Amino acid sequence: MNLALSSHIGFRYWRARKANGFASFITFFAVSGILLGVAALIIVSSVMNGLEGQLKQRILGAIPQLTVHSATPLDDWQSEVEALKTLKGVQGATPSISTQAMVQSHSNISAIELYGIYPSYEHALLKTMQRSFNGSFEQLESGKYRVVLGSELARRLDVSVGERVRLLSGEGVVYSPLGPVPSQRKFVVAGVFEMGSQVDANLAYIHFEDAQRLMRQTPGEIKQLRLYLQDPFNAAKLRPDVVLLFKAKQIDVTTTDWRESYGHLFGAVKMEKNMMSLMLSLIIAVAAFNIVSALVMMVVDKTADVAVLKTQGLSTFDVMGIFMIQGSLNAIIGLICGLAIGIGLTLNLNSILNSLGVSILGAGQSLPVELVWGQMGWIVIGTLAISFMATVYPALRAAAVQPATALRYE
Known part of the structure; x- marks a missing residue:
C-alpha cells in the first residue's frame, strides 16, 4: 500500500468535499457530533470522578479502610x-476497637458505630477532619x-x-435478676466533626x-488494628497480603474492609458513572454513522475518478486508504476540538456556572471536578477506533469499483 499517495489524494478529496453540498452538510454534523460527544463525555466523567473522590474522602477517610x-x-x-507499613499501598496502622452502641441525650436516642482510638496515633484521621472539626x-x-x-448525630441528639450523653454498649452485658443489663456510662461531648x-x-x-472499660474488656489488650491505605479501593487486593504477613508469624487473623458497610454506595456511584459514559459514547457512535453516510456519498460522486485511478495502477488497498484517511480526518478534527472544549470547560466549570448564576448543588457549593488523564487517553482511543471502523464499509465500496463498468459511458 502506497500510504503517501493515498494520504495525498485523500486529503485532496477532503479539501474539495464542498463540491457536494449535501455531503458537506452531513460531514459537518458528523464532526459536530463527535465534538459534542467527546466534550460531554469529558465533562460528565470529570464531575463523576470528582463525586467519587469526594465520597472517598468524606466517608472512607473517617471509617476503617x-x-x-x-x-x-x-x-x-x-x-x-511497622511490618504492615512495609506492604505496598499501606500508609499506616493504629490500634482500634469498635462496637455497635446506642447514644442517648436528654431528648433523643440513636444507634451508632462506636470506635475507640488512641488520638496520638491517629494522624491520618486528624488530617482528614482538621477543616471540619x-x-x-x-x-x-x-x-x-x-x-x-x-x-448530624449531634443535631439529632x-x-x-x-x-453529656449516655453511651450503651451491647458488649459487656451483665445479667441481673431483672435480665440482661447493657454496659453504659455517661460521656462528655468533646467535639463535633462534619x-x-x-x-x-x-x-x-x-x-x-475508655472503650475497653465500656465494653468490659481486659485493659491493655489489643486485638484489632485499623489500616490506612493509599487507595481504599485496593483494600480487597491487600487483604491476602495482610493475612499472609500475620500467618508467617503464626498469628491467626481475619480481615474486614469498608466494602462491607459502604460497598453498595460506591457500587451505585460506579454503575451510574459507567451508564453515563455509555450513553454519551452513543453520541460519538451516531456521529460515526454520519461519517459513513458522507463517505458513501463521496464514493458515489468519485466513482469515475476511482475507476481512472485503478486503471493507472492504484491497488485495492490504496483506494481503501484514500477514503479511510478522508473519513479519519473528519474524526480527528472533531476529536481535537472536542478535547479542547471539554478540557477547557471542565477546568473552568465552576467559574462558568457562577458567572451564569447557576448553582446546581445549592448556594455556596461547587461541583467536584477531577480530570483524569488516563480517561482522556481511553476517550481518544475509543473515538478513533469507532471512527476508523466507520470508514471501512465506504472504503470497501470504493475498492469494489470496476473500471470497465464505471467508465462504460464516459
Missing part, C-alpha cells in the same frame, strides 16, 4: 504496625470519658460541645481505654 482482627491479643503490636481529638483522654460525635456525608449521622469516637 481495612481492619485486622486477631483471635489472641497482639503482645507486640508496635512491631506488627469543632473541638479537639486531643481531649479524648483515658479516664475522662469524652466522646466526639458526627454533626440536640447536644453541643460540653454537654465530613459532609452519611457518617456524620452514625459515627462516634472515644478513647481506646
Whole structure:
C-alpha cells in the first residue's frame, strides 16, 4: 500500500468535499457530533470522578479502610504496625476497637458505630477532619470519658460541645435478676466533626481505654488494628497480603474492609458513572454513522475518478486508504476540538456556572471536578477506533469499483 499517495489524494478529496453540498452538510454534523460527544463525555466523567473522590474522602477517610482482627491479643503490636507499613499501598496502622452502641441525650436516642482510638496515633484521621472539626481529638483522654460525635448525630441528639450523653454498649452485658443489663456510662461531648456525608449521622469516637472499660474488656489488650491505605479501593487486593504477613508469624487473623458497610454506595456511584459514559459514547457512535453516510456519498460522486485511478495502477488497498484517511480526518478534527472544549470547560466549570448564576448543588457549593488523564487517553482511543471502523464499509465500496463498468459511458 502506497500510504503517501493515498494520504495525498485523500486529503485532496477532503479539501474539495464542498463540491457536494449535501455531503458537506452531513460531514459537518458528523464532526459536530463527535465534538459534542467527546466534550460531554469529558465533562460528565470529570464531575463523576470528582463525586467519587469526594465520597472517598468524606466517608472512607473517617471509617476503617481495612481492619485486622486477631483471635489472641497482639503482645507486640508496635512491631506488627511497622511490618504492615512495609506492604505496598499501606500508609499506616493504629490500634482500634469498635462496637455497635446506642447514644442517648436528654431528648433523643440513636444507634451508632462506636470506635475507640488512641488520638496520638491517629494522624491520618486528624488530617482528614482538621477543616471540619469543632473541638479537639486531643481531649479524648483515658479516664475522662469524652466522646466526639458526627454533626448530624449531634443535631439529632440536640447536644453541643460540653454537654453529656449516655453511651450503651451491647458488649459487656451483665445479667441481673431483672435480665440482661447493657454496659453504659455517661460521656462528655468533646467535639463535633462534619465530613459532609452519611457518617456524620452514625459515627462516634472515644478513647481506646475508655472503650475497653465500656465494653468490659481486659485493659491493655489489643486485638484489632485499623489500616490506612493509599487507595481504599485496593483494600480487597491487600487483604491476602495482610493475612499472609500475620500467618508467617503464626498469628491467626481475619480481615474486614469498608466494602462491607459502604460497598453498595460506591457500587451505585460506579454503575451510574459507567451508564453515563455509555450513553454519551452513543453520541460519538451516531456521529460515526454520519461519517459513513458522507463517505458513501463521496464514493458515489468519485466513482469515475476511482475507476481512472485503478486503471493507472492504484491497488485495492490504496483506494481503501484514500477514503479511510478522508473519513479519519473528519474524526480527528472533531476529536481535537472536542478535547479542547471539554478540557477547557471542565477546568473552568465552576467559574462558568457562577458567572451564569447557576448553582446546581445549592448556594455556596461547587461541583467536584477531577480530570483524569488516563480517561482522556481511553476517550481518544475509543473515538478513533469507532471512527476508523466507520470508514471501512465506504472504503470497501470504493475498492469494489470496476473500471470497465464505471467508465462504460464516459
